[in-house]
Amino acid sequence: MRRCRHPGCGWQAIAPSDAVAREQYLEHLVREHAREVDASVPDGMVEVKADGDDEWELLTVEEAKERHGHSQ
Numbered sequence: 001m002r003r004c005r006h007p008g009c010g011w012q013a014i015a016p017s018d019a020v021a022r023e024q025y026l027e028h029l030v031r032e033h034a035r036e037v038d039a040s041v042p043d044g045m046v047e048v049k050a051d052g053d054d055e056w057e058l059l060t061v062e063e064a065k066e067r068h069g070h071s072q
Contacts, residue, residue: 006033007051 002025004011011028013021046064047056
């Protein structure tokens with residue numbers, strides 16, 4: 001089961017598989033916790049900001065996945 005780790009958010013996935021739960025989680029993150037930013041991010045890169053950090057960091061998608069413990 002996947003649960004949102006954002007403070008005060010009680011969302012959790014209800015899904016038949018981990019893959020479906022992951023998709024639901026990603027949709028939830030974008031819908032509820034993302035905001036549009038006017039920035040130029042090169043293809044293949046993402047900006048991430050850890051809880052408590054003030055600065056955004058530019059990483060490759062693979063680096064961001066590793067940092068957040070995702071092997072897929």
